[in-house]
Amino acid sequence: MSHPALNLTHDPQATSWLDSANGSDFPIQNLPYGRFRPKASAEAFRCGLAVGDQVLDIAHLATQSNWLQAPGVDTALATRAAQAAAHDLRDLMRMGCAAWHALRVALFLALRSDASPAVQHEVSSALQALSQVELGTAVQVGEYTDFYTSYYHARNVGIAVGRGSDVAPNFFWMPIAYHGRASSLGVSPAFHRPMGQAMTPGQTQPMYGPCQRLDYELEMAIYVGQDNAWGSPVSMDQAESHIFGLGLLNDWSARDIQFWEMAPLGPFQGKNFATSLSPWIVTMEALAPFRLPFARDTAHPQPLAYLDGEDLRGHGGIDVNLSVSLQSAQMRSQGREAQEISRTNFKHQHWCVSQMVVQHTVGGCNLHAGDVLGTGTISGPTPEEAGAIIELAQAGKNPITLETGETRAFLSDGDAVVLRGACERAGAVRIGFGECRGEVLPSIQA
Ligand code: MN
Numbered sequence: 001m002s003h004p005a006l007n008l009t010h011d012p013q014a015t016s017w018l019d020s021a022n023g024s025d026f027p028i029q030n031l032p033y034g035r036f037r038p039k040a041s042a043e044a045f046r047c048g049l050a051v052g053d054q055v056l057d058i059a060h061l062a063t064q065s066n067w068l069q070a071p072g073v074d075t076a077l078a079t080r081a082a083q084a085a086a087h088d089l090r091d092l093m094r095m096g097c098a099a100w101h102a103l104r105v106a107l108f109l110a111l112r113s114d115a116s117p118a119v120q121h122e123v124s125s126a127l128q129a130l131s132q133v134e135l136g137t138a139v140q141v142g143e144y145t146d147f148y149t150s151y152y153h154a155r156n157v158g159i160a161v162g163r164g165s166d167v168a169p170n171f172f173w174m175p176i177a178y179h180g181r182a183s184s185l186g187v188s189p190a191f192h193r194p195m196g197q198a199m200t201p202g203q204t205q206p207m208y209g210p211c212q213r214l215d216y217e218l219e220m221a222i223y224v225g226q227d228n229a230w231g232s233p234v235s236m237d238q239a240e241s242h243i244f245g246l247g248l249l250n251d252w253s254a255r256d257i258q259f260w261e262m263a264p265l266g267p268f269q270g271k272n273f274a275t276s277l278s279p280w281i282v283t284m285e286a287l288a289p290f291r292l293p294f295a296r297d298t299a300h301p302q303p304l305a306y307l308d309g310e311d312l313r314g315h316g317g318i319d320v321n322l323s324v325s326l327q328s329a330q331m332r333s334q335g336r337e338a339q340e341i342s343r344t345n346f347k348h349q350h351w352c353v354s355q356m357v358v359q360h361t362v363g364g365c366n367l368h369a370g371d372v373l374g375t376g377t378i379s380g381p382t383p384e385e386a387g388a389i390i391e392l393a394q395a396g397k398n399p400i401t402l403e404t405g406e407t408r409a410f411l412s413d414g415d416a417v418v419l420r421g422a423c424e425r426a427g428a429v430r431i432g433f434g435e436c437r438g439e440v441l442p443s444i445q446a
Contacts, residue, residue: 009105026431028111032433055129059086097285224242224367235309249419282433
């Protein structure tokens with residue numbers, strides 16, 4: 001079985017001696033990995049864990065030893081795992097699930113309320129306030145693929161652009177995707193509205209200019225952990241052991257450019273100008289209490305055997321509450337917070353994480369530690385659960401109204417979009433993903 005089991009690190013009664021951890025997005029049951037450096041410095045980013053309002057410097061902690069000696073810790077393996085993460089998170093990723101687990105247990109016990117004074121002293125010396133650091137992408141991202149796995153998103157967009165509610169037949173048989181670029185992935189990028197070519201309906205010649213239909217896409221980022229060798233497909237029962245964890249991803253989309261260029265090939269300029277990531281990777285082990293059975297509506301085909309399996313049927317889904325908020329320039333100038341404009345859940349996806357890994361590798365394609373797979377826009381069954389503004393505002397026909405009275409058919413210059421995610425379930429401690437934030441700047445006229 002490749003799916004992590006519940007263990008002591010999911011104990012709902014466990015609290016931390018670090019007060020800010022308890023009740024935050026980042027309690028000790030979470031322990032997400034990222035990269036940080038002191039604010040306004042040119043230092044290299046280094047590996048850290050978010051705990052409460054602090055970041056735990058793994059490189060510093062790896063030079064200490066008391067915290068690795070607690071009963072229940074595999075000291076030898078956890079030590080090697082901490083040293084690997086201190087060097088590069090991808091080194092830890094390549095070590096596999098046993099090492100990920102050993103380090104998680106050691107960190108959990110070192111942060112738990114009953115840790116010894118000596119251990120608390122060691123850990124405290126490796127903490128820095130999140131408010132004092134700059135966060136980078138959680139790992140140096142190698143390659144980026146973006147899937148298209150929400151039936152509701154596919155249906156809603158078809159309706160919004162007048163193609164009708166029929167979803168392409170291949171959607172129901174395999175998770176489909178395009179290969180994107182990692183070069184324009186980043187944490188909190190403010191980016192310029194892209195220039196490009198688009199065809200206005202009824203015209204015979206395309207226009208070149210700033211994108212007129214700029215959108216966001218609420219997605220999750222799947223971080224590959226273990227490599228698979230070129231020519232060695234990953235099977236369903238192994239798929240999740242190749243995945244290190246999940247984050248949030250905003251696949252900014254220039255709809256006018258995208259729809260003109262996308263027939264008959266895939267997305268290109270409509271997507272490649274910017275993609276935002278949240279700074280933290282929530283591990284698959286942290287997500288163990290929030291798994292759901294995979295359920296396929298009987299109105300749709302059941303997966304072919306190579307995309308099916310017992311693990312999938314038992315707990316292929318993940319229950320993650322997700323939201324999109326928008327903050328216009330006017331809201332920012334008035335000191336208003338970003339306003340929530342939609343809310344949905346990752347459990348609504350037609351295809352699961354393991355199925356995406358299998359489909360990606362079935363022909364022999366090799367994935368590497370640090371690669372990111374976007375899930376595709378996440379939309380739920382009702383109109384309010386839409387993961388893109390093209391759905392919410394029905395391709396501009398029905399603009400949404402913000403609390404300032406401003407309206408939006410698509411995004412305006414100065415708009416910031418904030419994605420949030422959290423897992424909550426009775427009998428488990430709530431864990432959060434933090435924020436994925438990005439802002440639209442005016443285009444640079446060519
Ligand atoms: Mn996308």
